[in-house]
Amino acid sequence: MGQSFYNGKALLNALESELAVCCRGIVKDFGSGQALTHVLRGVDLDVRFGEKTFLVGQSGCGKTTLISIIAGLLTATEGSLNVLGEDLRKLRGGRLVDFRSKNLGFIFQQFNLLPSLNAAENAAVPLVGQGMAFSKAVKLATEMLEKLEMGVHARKYPSQLSGGQQQRVAISRALLHNPRLVICDEPTASLDAEAGQAVMKLLSTLAASNDRAVIIVTHDTRIFSFADRIAYMADGKIDHIESAETLSNNG
């Protein structure tokens, strides 16, 4: 009995070590009384290292709320949440901000670049936030932008860049500090098909590694081919999950 318990725990640890995110029974309510809204109704989701997990579903099904909770930007009403080995519900205040700063990278639908900073300075923000000297962070960001073939645009401001170029800057910003979990919210929604494909190829090349996980919220079916797994959400729950094999078998 004891032996089997030991084996079971070891198996659980082994499984958990492969998991970047482990959500169990996540519930999120907004408001109270008559205005109470159940947005998430018990979400179970695993996100593995080395994978790009797509989160898809109709508007209002709770995708954005779920990634906000996984990112530590919102707190779940109920349920357990383990992100990169940390029980996120136990992290508070400065420790939670530090955790986010060191381990998470964000890519947003609207890019959310600071208009007052040029491309390199925008990409450098997370490193500066971690305390690195501004000039050193900008130098590293410029090198990163050069890898993305954005070197010539490093000193341009967001208003001088196309949507695809802005998203490349956002990718640089999300990855420059080498986070272990990258959360993307509709990364191709503001881009045309060609730019969207280019951004996804870039993201796949740069973000995918065995010690990093990527969560992508999207409605864009054109980029589903980049997914390792797709979690379909409906009515505040994970409805079903399709793996890459299933996807390729289905054509």
Next chain:
Amino acid sequence: MYRIALKMLFFDQAKFFGLVLGVAFSILLINQQMGIFLGLLSRAGAIIDDTPEANIWVMDPGVKNLDTVFPLRDIELGRVRGVRGVKWAVPYFKSMATVRTATGELESALLIGADDSSLIGIPLEFVLGSPEDLRRPDAVAVGKDGFGKVWLGEEISLGKTVELNDRRAYVAAVVKDSPKFTSAITFYTRYTQALAYTNNGRNQLSFLLVRSEPEMDPREVARNISDQTGLMALTSEEFRQKAVQYVIDNTGIPVSFGTVIALGIVVGVCVVGLMFNLFVLENLRHFAVLKAIGIKNSRLILMVGLQAMVVGFIGYGVGLGAAASFFEFAGRDPNFAGFFLPWKIAVASAGVAAAIIALASIFALRRVLVIEPAIVFRG
């Protein structure tokens, strides 16, 4: 993060200049109005300032200010000289006179009669001429700014004649005097000469100027004079305070200037507060992005604080510079002569600028601190 904060601040130049001008306008108004106000008040005691040799002024007990004079009897001079602690006492005459300017217009002028022998009561700084020149018949000295009023546009010079209360006066000297509250033109002459210009007979003694013995406290000597003569004796500083207080209590000047200054502060707080709030509001999403990325609230507070401080410093500098320029350039006009920018007001207005910035940033910070970083995922 501070460079990022500054880049955010300077990026929207229109808003940045609006913020700076808001603070600058407030600071300019406070310093300019306070400078003029204090300058006006100092004019109330101008002739005391121009008579540093005396440290006690003796007058009728009914006198409330320098401009309302009740003449003393001539014998009071001897009585005051007999009081213990009085080193010397001299007569001093002060009256209004009518002067005909070079263009034939009549102007009101102040006529000061100083002790014939010592000439105590004449300003010490002679621009042209010398005290000895005032001993000649009909000789008067005129204040430098007053000269420009009587002989409009002419270079200051000696030897001009003027009608003073319909009597001829000869300009034997030009002195540098303090601007007065009631008249821009002041003539100085000997006491007996001044009496001749007013032609009012005996007992025209306006004040007695007294110097106390060096080892005696002037306040004690003044008390002795009051006790022994029944006259009012005040030290120069006391009399100056009394004259200034009279202006404060009996004119609308403090209320008028106070209202403008208060409006300057209110407008500054409102303009800067609203614009800074607007600036933060427009950058709220960017602050939320910084929060989401992992920038702590404490650093965001420092960022907003730095932005506010930079606006405050530059606005204060511009406002103070503008106020100083005003006094520098306007001070060349005799009408503004004597107005100045006291360093205490400059320091106090820095406190006002700090308060404006603190209020503006506190309200703006509230928005930054309560913003949910999760809004970054909303389109």
